[in-house]
Amino acid sequence: MIDYIKGNIAEINPTEVVLECYGIGYKILISLQTYEGLNGKSDAKVYIHHYLREDEELYYGFYTKDERELFRLLISVSGVGASTARMMLSSLTSDEIRNAIIAEDINKIKSIKGIGTKSAQRLILELKDKVVKGGGSDTPALFSPSSNPAADEATTALVMLGFTKANVNKAVSAILKGNPSASLEDIIKQSLKLL
Numbered sequence: 094m095i096d097y098i099k100g101n102i103a104e105i106n107p108t109e110v111v112l113e114c115y116g117i118g119y120k121i122l123i124s125l126q127t128y129e130g131l132n133g134k135s136d137a138k139v140y141i142h143h144y145l146r147e148d149e150e151l152y153y154g155f156y157t158k159d160e161r162e163l164f165r166l167l168i169s170v171s172g173v174g175a176s177t178a179r180m181m182l183s184s185l186t187s188d189e190i191r192n193a194i195i196a197e198d199i200n201k202i203k204s205i206k207g208i209g210t211k212s213a214q215r216l217i218l219e220l221k222d223k224v225v226k227g228g229g230s231d232t233p234a235l236f237s238p239s240s241n242p243a244a245d246e247a248t249t250a251l252v253m254l255g256f257t258k259a260n261v262n263k264a265v266s267a268i269l270k271g272n273p274s275a276s277l278e279d280i281i282k283q284s285l286k287l288l
Contacts, residue, residue, distance in 0.1 A: 094143065095141045095143055095152075096140065096141065097138050097139060097140045097141055098112050098114055098119050098121070098138075098139050098141060098152075098154070099112075099114065099136070099137070099138040099139075100112040100113050100114030100115075100119070100136060100137070101113045101114075101135060101136045102131065102134060102135060102136060102137055103118055105128070105131060105132060106128075107123075107125055107128045107183075108122065108123065108128075109121060109122050109123060110123050110127075110128075110131060110137070110139065110154060112137065112139060112154075119152060120152070121139055121141070121152045121153070121154035122151055122152065122153050122154065122179065123139075123153070123154045123155070123156075123179075124155070124160070124164075124179050124182035124183040125182070125183035125184075126155075126156065126160055126182055126183065126186060126187070127139070127154060127155050127156040127160065127182075129156075130156030130157070131156060137156075139154035139155065139156070140154065140155045140156075140157065140158050140160075140161045141153070141154055141155075141161075142154075142155070142161055142164060142165060142175075144175050151175070153175060153179065159187055160182060160187050163182070163187045163190060163191070164178050164179070164182060166220060166223060166224070167181060167182075167190075167216070167220075169219075170215060170216055170219045170220060171215065171219075172212055172215060173212065173215075173216065176207075177207050177208065177212075180205060180206055180207055181205050181208070184204070184205040184206070185201070185205065188259075188260075189201070190202075191224050191257075191259050192257050192259065192260075194216060194217055194220050194221055194224050195221060195224055195225060195257050195258055195259055196257065197217050197221070199213045199214060199217065202216055202217070224259060225258050225259065225262075227259075227262060243275065243276055243277040243280055244265050244269055244280060246277050247265055247277055247280040247281050247284065248261050248262065248265055250281060251264075251265075251281065251284055251285075251288070256288050260288060261284065261288070264283075264284040264287040264288055265280060265284055267287065268280055268283045268284060268287075
């Protein structure tokens with residue numbers, strides 16, 4: 094399995110890039126997010142999702158592992174194909190997609206071309222729990238609430254203040270990584286600085 098391709102950018106446009114690596118040009122389909130990350134560079138490292146079917150073989154490329162993980166999560170939903178997932182990643186940033194799923198913002202998801210009400214509802218239904226737990230991200234949840242009861246209380250408090258659970262989990266995880274025995278007060282104060 095190919096994890097990434099690193100090489101010179103031979104051609105690039107908003108929907109695809111051709112990476113030359115040791116004399117071979119790889120045509121890779123990309124999102125607008127990836128295009129913005131690669132545009133203006135002469136060489137690049139692109140993370141690959143190999144799409145293989147009976148009648149076609151395609152490479153989907155991503156500027157970050159995080160974007161690739163979200164793409165894989167999106168295509169796991171029944172009725173959401175690779176083209177639709179790429180359109181989603183071109184219309185919204187990875188964080189905007191995660192936040193819309195967590196907030197159950199059907200209108201934001203429906204604003205993406207090719208996504209109707211039923212598809213938006215299915216995305217939210219199937220992915221909300223996975224996204225909250227850190228799914229679709231290259232950084233898994235770094236703590237479990239049982240390891241530090243203060244972390245669970247802090248997370249609940251910050252979500253009640255209006256922050257999204259995904260962002261709160263990232264902030265709390267970062268704090269606990271540096272200080273695993275942080276108190277409830279410290280976790281909340283430091284999280285507020287990060288959010």
